[in-house]
Amino acid sequence: xxxxxxxxxxxxxxxxxxxxxxxxxxxxxxxxxxxxxxxxxxxxxxxxxxxxxxxxxxxxxxxxxxxxxxxxxxxxxxxxxxxxxxxxxxxxxxxxxxxxxxxxxxxxxxxxxxxxxxxxxxxxxxxxxx
Amino acid sequence: xxxxxxxxxxxxxxxxxxxxxxxxxxxxxxxxxxxxxxxxxxxxxxxxxxxxxxxxxxxxxxxxxxxxxxxxxxxxxxxxxxxxxxxxxxxxxxxxxxxxxxxxxxxxxxxxxxxxxxxxxxxxxxxxxxxxxxxxxxxxxxxxxxxxxxxxxxxxxxxxxxxxxxxxxxxxxxxxxxxxxxxxxxxxxxxxxxxxxxxxxxxxxxxxxxxxxxxxxxxxxxxxxxxxxxxxxxxxxxxxxxxxxxxxxxxxxxxxxxxxxxxxxxxxxxxxxxxxxxxxxxxx
Numbered sequence: 001x002x003x004x005x006x007x008x009x010x011x012x013x014x015x016x017x018x019x020x021x022x023x024x025x026x027x028x029x030x031x032x033x034x035x036x037x038x039x040x041x042x043x044x045x046x047x048x049x050x051x052x053x054x055x056x057x058x059x060x061x062x063x064x065x066x067x068x069x070x071x072x073x074x075x076x077x078x079x080x081x082x083x084x085x086x087x088x089x090x091x092x093x094x095x096x097x098x099x100x101x102x103x104x105x106x107x108x109x110x111x112x113x114x115x116x117x118x119x120x121x122x123x124x125x126x127x128x129x130x
Numbered sequence: 131x132x133x134x135x136x137x138x139x140x141x142x143x144x145x146x147x148x149x150x151x152x153x154x155x156x157x158x159x160x161x162x163x164x165x166x167x168x169x170x171x172x173x174x175x176x177x178x179x180x181x182x183x184x185x186x187x188x189x190x191x192x193x194x195x196x197x198x199x200x201x202x203x204x205x206x207x208x209x210x211x212x213x214x215x216x217x218x219x220x221x222x223x224x225x226x227x228x229x230x231x232x233x234x235x236x237x238x239x240x241x242x243x244x245x246x247x248x249x250x251x252x253x254x255x256x257x258x259x260x261x262x263x264x265x266x267x268x269x270x271x272x273x274x275x276x277x278x279x280x281x282x283x284x285x286x287x288x289x290x291x292x293x294x295x296x297x298x299x300x301x302x303x304x305x306x307x308x309x310x311x312x313x314x315x316x317x318x319x320x321x322x323x324x325x326x327x328x329x330x331x332x333x334x335x336x337x338x339x340x341x342x343x344x345x346x347x348x349x350x351x352x353x354x355x356x357x358x359x360x361x362x363x364x365x366x367x368x369x370x371x372x373x374x375x376x377x378x379x380x381x382x383x384x385x386x387x388x389x390x391x392x393x394x395x396x397x398x399x400x401x402x403x404x405x406x407x408x409x410x411x412x413x414x
Contacts (some may be wrong), residue, residue: 011144011207011210012144014145014148015144015148015207015214018148018214018217018218019211019213019214019217020208021217021324022213022214022216022217022218022220022221023213023217024214024218025217025220025221026217026220028218028243028336029247029248029251030181030184030242032188032240032241033177033180033181033184033244033245033248034177036177036241036245037177037178037181037210039241044231045181052220075173075174075242077174081339083177084273099172100170100171101174101236102173103174103239103241103242104239104241105175105236105238105239105241105242106238106239106242107237123232124249130170130172130174
């Protein structure tokens with residue numbers, strides 16, 4: 001069959017509407033990505049918030065949520081967080097948690113589990129550029 | 131059956147091909163929507179290479195539709211079918227990532243979500259384009275299809291089909307760590323074996339497995355000889371393999387040459403089979 005030999009046929013309304021909707025979505029996505037290419041390229045800045053209001057206990061254990069946030073523009077990779085429960089005279093309970101990737105502006109919640117009532121200390125040990 | 135389909139097409143408008151495109155996007159890209167490295171890469175990739183990838187994908191979608199054939203009388207609306215395929219790719223990608231919780235509003239920032247959706251939309255769009263064209267009903271439907279790609283020489287058709295197929299398959303493997311890990315753990319003897327096996331499989335799939343009849347003139351041109359076609363298609367597949375390894379950050383300028391070649395050959399096995407699949411699809 002030779003190209004274009006078929007009789008001319010008007011596209012259905014459905015096709016036109018889907019194509020129009022698709023075009024709008026594509027333009028928005030490409031526009032946003034293009035904007036992002038010129039937007040914030042600041043280095044990653046990691047902050048955290050211990051969400052004590054949502055902490056809960058189960059027997060002698062406390063489950064404390066910690067929201068780790070990247071306030072910068074660049075993604076942080078292999079982010080390492082240390083949580084330390086100081087429990088009186090006994091050895092402190094130290095845990096390391098790794099977050100694979102944390103994009104700029106992204107928040108990731110981790111939980112520290114330790115003795116209820118013990119003070120919790122959180123530290124960001126480091127991260128890498130992806 | 132044909133009458134029923136014609137009636138269905140009349141009452142549904144173009145609903146059937148649009149639904150097929152949605153299904154094709156899912157069937158083709160679901161493994162990638164569930165691939166951890168794709169989410170990671172979506173978080174870290176810069177916008178310029180991502181936009182470049184989407185531009186290349188747009189060209190591939192056009193090629194896929196040209197290969198598979200767009201609806202008769204619609205050759206002036208090739209752009210419309212391309213928009214639909216890409217739009218469905220973006221929609222399926224976004225909905226799936228939202229539903230499975232990889233994009234959580236308030237936790238994943240909008241720009242990271244946009245990059246993830248854009249990246250995942252690439253294989254979805256190719257799957258949608260192939261499904262719109264290749265997986266349609268065969269009963270008499272060929273009359274209603276305009277395969278403009280037929281105006282190209284057989285050699286060019288084979289080259290383009292190889293690239294489309296290789297890219298589609300490469301997307302399913304290249305983002306993962308496995309090709310690189312396999313390269314690092316392989317013994318030197320494995321690489322020449324992979325080359326030979328890739329060539330053998332490519333030849334068997336296209337010329338011996340009898341998937342499709344050859345169109346008239348298939349044996350014309352510089353690639354008319356099966357061995358020449360197999361060899362050139364393999365080199366093209368290696369090119370696609372290398373491009374994907376660089377694109378997904380597995381290979382860098384400082385990567386030792388041996389590792390670059392090894393990884394290209396390792397992923398080249400996948401792209402070669404993809405290229406073979408592409409050449410089968412162009413044959414009917």
